[in-house]
Amino acid sequence: MAERLDPGHLDSSDLDGLTLPVLPLANGVVLPQMVVTLALETDEAKAAGDAAVETGQILLVPRFDSGRYGRVGTIANIENRGTLPGGTPALVVRATARAHVGAGVIGTTAALWVGVEPVAETPPTERAGELARDVRAAVSALFDQLGGRRLTEVLRGADDPGALADLAGWWPDLAFERKVELLETTDVEERLAKVLEWVKEAMAELEVSARIRKEVSDGLEKNQREFLLRQQMSAIRKELGEDGDDEDLVDEYRATLAALSDAGALTEKTREAIEREIGRLERTPAQNMEHGWIRTWLDTVLGIPWADRTTDDLDIDDARRILDEDHTGLDEVKERIVEFLAVRKLRAERGLDDAGDDDPTQKRKPGAIVALVGPPGVGKTSLGASVARALGRKFVRVALGGIRDEAEVRGHRRTYVGAQPGRIVRAITEAGTMNPVFLLDEVDKVGADWRGDPSSALLEVLDPAQNHSFRDHYLEVDLDLSDVLFIATANVMETIPGPLLDRMEIVRLDGYTEDEKVAIARDHLVDRQIGRNGLRDGEVVVTEGALRGVVADYTREAGVRNLERELGKILRKAATKIAAGTQTPVTVDAGDLVGYLGRQRFFSEVADRTAVPGVATGLAVTGAGGDVLFVEATSMQDGGDAGLTVTGQLGDVMKESAQIALSYVRSKADELGIDASLLNQKRFHVHFPAGAVPKDGPSAGITMTTALVSLLTQRPVRNEVGMTGEVTLSGRVLPIGGVKQKVLAAHRAGLTEVILPARNEADIDDVPDKVRDEMTFHFVDTVDKVFDLALDAETAEVAPHAA
Numbered sequence: 001m002a003e004r005l006d007p008g009h010l011d012s013s014d015l016d017g018l019t020l021p022v023l024p025l026a027n028g029v030v031l032p033q034m035v036v037t038l039a040l041e042t043d044e045a046k047a048a049g050d051a052a053v054e055t056g057q058i059l060l061v062p063r064f065d066s067g068r069y070g071r072v073g074t075i076a077n078i079e080n081r082g083t084l085p086g087g088t089p090a091l092v093v094r095a096t097a098r099a100h101v102g103a104g105v106i107g108t109t110a111a112l113w114v115g116v117e118p119v120a121e122t123p124p125t126e127r128a129g130e131l132a133r134d135v136r137a138a139v140s141a142l143f144d145q146l147g148g149r150r151l152t153e154v155l156r157g158a159d160d161p162g163a164l165a166d167l168a169g170w171w172p173d174l175a176f177e178r179k180v181e182l183l184e185t186t187d188v189e190e191r192l193a194k195v196l197e198w199v200k201e202a203m204a205e206l207e208v209s210a211r212i213r214k215e216v217s218d219g220l221e222k223n224q225r226e227f228l229l230r231q232q233m234s235a236i237r238k239e240l241g242e243d244g245d246d247e248d249l250v251d252e253y254r255a256t257l258a259a260l261s262d263a264g265a266l267t268e269k270t271r272e273a274i275e276r277e278i279g280r281l282e283r284t285p286a287q288n289m290e291h292g293w294i295r296t297w298l299d300t301v302l303g304i305p306w307a308d309r310t311t312d313d314l315d316i317d318d319a320r321r322i323l324d325e326d327h328t329g330l331d332e333v334k335e336r337i338v339e340f341l342a343v344r345k346l347r348a349e350r351g352l353d354d355a356g357d358d359d360p361t362q363k364r365k366p367g368a369i370v371a372l373v374g375p376p377g378v379g380k381t382s383l384g385a386s387v388a389r390a391l392g393r394k395f396v397r398v399a400l401g402g403i404r405d406e407a408e409v410r411g412h413r414r415t416y417v418g419a420q421p422g423r424i425v426r427a428i429t430e431a432g433t434m435n436p437v438f439l440l441d442e443v444d445k446v447g448a449d450w451r452g453d454p455s456s457a458l459l460e461v462l463d464p465a466q467n468h469s470f471r472d473h474y475l476e477v478d479l480d481l482s483d484v485l486f487i488a489t490a491n492v493m494e495t496i497p498g499p500l501l502d503r504m505e506i507v508r509l510d511g512y513t514e515d516e517k518v519a520i521a522r523d524h525l526v527d528r529q530i531g532r533n534g535l536r537d538g539e540v541v542v543t544e545g546a547l548r549g550v551v552a553d554y555t556r557e558a559g560v561r562n563l564e565r566e567l568g569k570i571l572r573k574a575a576t577k578i579a580a581g582t583q584t585p586v587t588v589d590a591g592d593l594v595g596y597l598g599r600q601r602f603f604s605e606v607a608d609r610t611a612v613p614g615v616a617t618g619l620a621v622t623g624a625g626g627d628v629l630f631v632e633a634t635s636m637q638d639g640g641d642a643g644l645t646v647t648g649q650l651g652d653v654m655k656e657s658a659q660i661a662l663s664y665v666r667s668k669a670d671e672l673g674i675d676a677s678l679l680n681q682k683r684f685h686v687h688f689p690a691g692a693v694p695k696d697g698p699s700a701g702i703t704m705t706t707a708l709v710s711l712l713t714q715r716p717v718r719n720e721v722g723m724t725g726e727v728t729l730s731g732r733v734l735p736i737g738g739v740k741q742k743v744l745a746a747h748r749a750g751l752t753e754v755i756l757p758a759r760n761e762a763d764i765d766d767v768p769d770k771v772r773d774e775m776t777f778h779f780v781d782t783v784d785k786v787f788d789l790a791l792d793a794e795t796a797e798v799a800p801h802a803a
């Protein structure tokens with residue numbers, strides 16, 4: 001760029017050659033072959049115009065906002081001079097050639113004169129011709145899109161490559177800087193290449209703009225079309241007298257769907273299914289039966305809390321405190337819940353739950369499906385609510401006891417009249433969140449018939465590898481249950497199907513000790529019953545001795561359900577006294593229990609039952625927990641009918657155990673000091689009292705064997721000893737299950753010694769420390785050792801009863 005020249009610094013060599021007056025063009029460029037009208041608005045421009053009239057030519061030079069001039073200008077011939085309608089003088093000029101701007105000098109007029117050096121156009125080359133063809137096509141296409149038909153016609157008449165490139169100067173959107181660059185580019189090939197590049201850039205921008213305009217226009221047209229169609233449908237419905245609220249209902253459904261989609265709560269398939277049903281509802285008349293079915297389905301699906309999740313409280317110490325407040329004991333299940341919390345906390349802190357799709361094994365959260373197995377009344381159901389409180393989650397319970405229809409779990413198909421989703425979906429909706437604590441109560445009591453097997457439907461629900469895409473028959477869309485914490489409860493495991501049991505982590509609740517029951521009554525049950533019976537704190541005082549008396553003399557159970565009933569009876573009688581005017585507080589002590597609860601119900605009858613030979617004390621496990629089981633044996637003259645009779649509503653396994661016991665005694669008669677001839681002349685009868693209760697299992701084997709030996713040797717069984725174990729024909733004692741429950745039952749019954757199989761010695765670690773300290777355990781591997789431990793050394797004076 002050349003600055004405006006100062007005439008005081010010129011020498012005579014600057015004045016040689018052609019000199020022309022300069023007309024500066026503010027932010028404007030005139031290229032060769034252009035014919036333009038120039039308004040002479042400033043004094044400088046008028047002076048240049050006056051000087052140009054005399055010479056017939058003028059130099060047009062671009063001038064920037066900064067005041068600088070371009071280093072290349074355009075020589076133009078004066079075609080005409082006149083005045084514009086506003087009175088401003090003007091020149092009509094025809095640009096002929098480029099020229100380099102040389103030195104400047106002020107002449108006899110006020111105009112600025114400069115030396116110019118015309119630029120000769122180079123002859124067109126083959127490369128320039130190729131570029132010219134490309135430029136012609138590109139510029140023509142560009143001008144067509146811009147609506148410049150006249151420019152396109154002028155373009156067709158341009159044959160010279162250089163003139164063709166200069167026609168780009170007519171392009172209104174070409175920037176001033178690029179026009180100056182086009183003017184200063186004297187090489188034809190280079191000029192054509194630049195124009196071609198600029199035109200391609202502009203075409204790309206136009207394509208993007210056109211695509212955006214089209215998308216916007218299509219969206220607007222679609223919305224307008226849908227709006228018009230809905231208006232027409234509304235008018236048609238009004239004419240037909242149909243309910244006009246459907247339109248608002250559809251809009252409400254669409255708004256709810258849009259909100260769920262924006263929150264990212266729905267998969268693409270689920271969103272499409274809901275959108276499809278909304279469209280069906282819109283097209284279905286209200287009188288059509290399917291209209292109501294579709295509305296019910298949409299209400300159900302959109303009522304599921306797809307986007308709602310509670311945040312877990314991952315404070316482990318706080319969780320321990322809540323669990324201890326709500327339940328006394330149950331250390332194993334509490335520890336399992338704390339472990340679950342610890343894993344969730346570590347995964348959250350280390351970002352494993354937010355892993356990318358490239359690592360799906362890390363992204364999937366670990367499933368937690370716990371089964372609480374134990375006798376009634378130990379707090380399985382209430383423990384589920386306590387876990388929910390510790391986690392800060394919603395709690396929902398589904399009772400499975402007695403259901404026989406698979407549709408109760410998976411829902412009914414929509415083709416059925418009155419179809420509805422299954423209990424899983426209904427419970428999730430009721431909870432209002434996608435990650436509640438879900439209690440499946442009494443899972444061991446699920447039935448099966450011709451309508452299906454509900455336990456089979458639970459296989460998918462309780463499998464962490466599958467329940468992220470649980471499909472209810474009514475919904476027919478995937479439901480993610482992977483965030484749900486499932487807790488199942490059962491009294492016994494034997495009735496739970498094997499595949500379902502395999503999917504659950506078993507946590508046993510084997511019942512409470514006497515001290516634990518007293519603590520539970522003191523810390524929880526009494527206060528709860530005081531509130532339920534309209535009493536206030538301090539009006540009734542139940543002493544520690546009274547609580548222990550209720551536990552020992554009026555209840556005998558693994559749990560505390562009957563204990564709470566008895567406490568409720570005490571407090572109701574106390575409330576009656578207070579209502580009659582008795583002064584408070586009313587104190588209930590151990591000596592007052594007969595007046596409140598009647599006579600004592602449970603006694604330590606082991607000593608009485610085992611006082612005669614032929615009775616042994618066994619230990620068993622039932623659906624209500626551990627229990628003490630008496631085995632009675634007697635004999636009678638055969639009368640031609642020698643053998644064995646077993647009674648007490650026994651299963652096949654227990655009957656076989658009785659046969660094994662008798663066979664062992666016969667085979668070892670000499671070693672045991674028994675007259676073998678008596679065994680062949682008598683008929684033996686083994687009976688299990690409480691005949692209304694079904695019994696089965698091999699663990700009473702050593703008890704039956706001991707009862708028979710006691711009968712035949714006239715040595716009574718020690719009344720402080722209980723026993724359990726399976727016996728073989730060779731006399732070996734095999735391990736059994738339910739050791740903790742059986743030991744707790746023995747402790748409740750007042751036994752102080754327990755005989756167990758040697759291979760069950762490790763199971764004693766599960767027994768509470770206080771119970772272990774108060775009892776003596778004998779571990780045997782052969783049944784002859786049982787006789788030494790269980791039988792008195794001397795024979796009884798009273799002969800056994802014989803028929």
